[in-house]
Amino acid sequence: MKTKSFEKFMEIIFLISASMSIVAIILICLFIFAGGIPFISEYGLSNFLFGTIWKPSNNPASYGILPMILGSLYVTVGAIILGVPIGIMTATYLAKFCNKKLYKILKPCINLMAGIPSIIYGFFALTVLVPIIRNIFGGTGMNIITASILLGIMILPTIIGMSEASIRAVPGSYYEGSMALGASHERTIVSVMLPAAKSGILSSVILGIGRAIGETMAVILVAGNQARMPAGLTKGVRTLTTNIVIEMAYAADTHREALIATAVVLFVFILIINGLFMVVKRRGLN
């Protein structure tokens, strides 16, 4: 009898533990939204989202985050343009072109790449990429291009890991069928295997977008961080994430609320991306 009640007791402990992630997500939503939404409703959603001027120290203060939304968008698009093709092709290499021995070395390297702290990527970009970009394009070297290259590298492991798994998951009969019809190994991979793996590859890209939008500490070091409308590829930008970090340390009152509201916008973007990811993944399973 005693063991039976203990079994029941532990089952409840496990259940409580399992509920913790739900509690966590509810708390996070509650506190972020409760901290930002009062400001948004007071300042006006369209003023906040589409305002082109961010000047918290002006009188009256101006809190338009369009520059930061565009900043995030531009560096993310840049990262996708650079990172996605290279990532998918590297995944193809790992799944279909590389021999077992080499794979045993390269696969852990991708995991390592995912594990390297963002501050190291950022510092590397600051000390290597920034001077190179400065020499080529002039200016400070901290701009959309630099941030895009950096983020393009940082999203590689995310894209490679998932794309490779989905390419490997394509049934071998597809490959054999195509080969039997006389297609070459390369042709089969590009026109049969990759299209068959497209939902997995698409999810990896969505995950990569999430990673790029959410990245903070690396971007802060190389993006220039000027809070004005993006003026060109070789001009500095500020992203949603960096806006929060840069000003949070000294912000007070309304300014602080505006920063939390910035996080609300970022959070909503991420929730949309997550939702998209789940939909694509589910569709891939069916």
Add this chain to the structure above:
Amino acid sequence: MNKFIRFIVKLSAIITFGALFFIIGYILLKGIPNIRPDLFQFKYTTSNVSLFPAMITTLMLVALALLIATPIGVFTGFYLVEYAKKGNKLVEIIRMATETLSGIPSIVYGLFGMLFFVIKLGFQYSLISGTLTAAIMVLPLIIRSTEEALLSVDDGLREASFGLGAGKLRTIFLVVLPVAMPGILSGVILSIGRIVGETAALMFTLGTATKIPNSLLSSGRTLSLHMYLLSTEGMHVNESFATGVILLVIILIINGLANYLGNKLTKGR
């Protein structure tokens, strides 16, 4: 055409791994000569820029966060795999919650930690605020690796154990857990890496004090935060490189270990 495809694919791989090796090589090459005994003095001063307090703080934070997150994460895995029935709505919600948690950017965790732990619960910038924030961050990682490890355990083992009259708990702890251990451990080890590399979430929860925290309620800074603060100041480039080396070495060891354990799991299957 075939040659072209082959060329593009290989070139991409070379770019990817080239970038990785270049970054690692560059940080090591520039950092190792800058590691000097001064950096490991017990107390940080503006003249020695010691990273030792940050190392100890990192260690404390990792240990405490895992102490909280590991049992919760592993128990969640137990519930999801061993207890919940198929098609259970709660399982669905828990999966969605963990998936969402793993996608949240660290700066949002940081703000949440600040609003909840630092302000609402009144913990201030402190070790405990940082610990709790970090624990939530790594929870999805531990849950997922536990789930995967448990699912990979052969059902025959469970049935044999039940057949011999063992209860559910006994089966989980004495039969299933030992087999799944490498997988769970590799998840825990990757969590260490995640916490060690974290910056944005800790800046507004753990704070940035330069000394070793002497209680749960005092502030500190981890190695990553230390490196970030040094590189934004712009005056201690050499010390930044040195800190980068220490961070990289930790991450290399962590990944090596996780990889070793991962291999062990697949071999045991």
